[in-house]
Amino acid sequence: MPLLSALSVAVNANLSSALDLTTAAAPLAARSSTAWSSGTGVGQADRVFSDRRTLNASASEDLDLAGVLLDAFGQAITFVRIKGLYIKAADANVNNVVIGNATSNAWAALLGATGTLALRPGAALGLATGTADPTGYAVTAGTGDILKVGNSGAGTAVTYDIVIIGASA
Structure with a gap:
């Protein structure tokens, strides 16, 4: 099955200050967009996982990037390299979604073996390798393939959306 995929991040801001006779402005626009063609080589991806998931209070889960996750057609996915990652904590969450x-068998290519990233309610993470990057973020089956996702506290569940784009070789 061919896969065409892309991930974009955009920032727009306009800082302004009212002066006596005019308004000074400093507009800013920054954007990064990466698109991958179908395949396993440089600038390519052939696997995608996406899901909306809920974790009970104080719970966590281990997402096995090599052979356990299922694609939209129910086929097991084995990532060898991650090219794009998108995670968004639901706006209605009370607790944080903690990654890492x-x-x-931690997937240490992004945050190291013990590093974490807390996504506050409504926060999102978008990460994409460049199309000239031959490696991406390596996944090593059996020793470096677990992405842990956790709920930072007690009392309420958290919901998050996740999309992982990568290559099988």
């Missing part, structure tokens, strides 16, 4: 620090 799996107890064993």
Whole structure:
């Protein structure tokens, strides 16, 4: 099955200050967009996982990037390289969604083995490798393939959306 995929991040801001006779402005526009053609080589991806997931209060889950996640057609996905990652914590969350620090076989290519990133309610993370990057973020089946996602606190569940784009070789 061919896969065409892209990930974009955009920032727009306009800082202004009212002066006596005019308004000074400093407009800013920054955008990064990466598109991958279908395949396993440089500038290519052939696997995608997407889901909306909910974690009970104080719970966590280990997402196995090599052979356990299922694609939209129910086929098991084995990522060898991650090219794009998107995670968004639901606006209605009370607790944070915490990414990283799996107890064993951590996917350490992004945050190291023990690093974490907390996504506050409504926060999003978008990460894309460049199309000239031959490696992406490596996944090593059995020793470096677990992406841990956790709920930072007690009392309420959290919901998050996740999309992982990568290559099988």
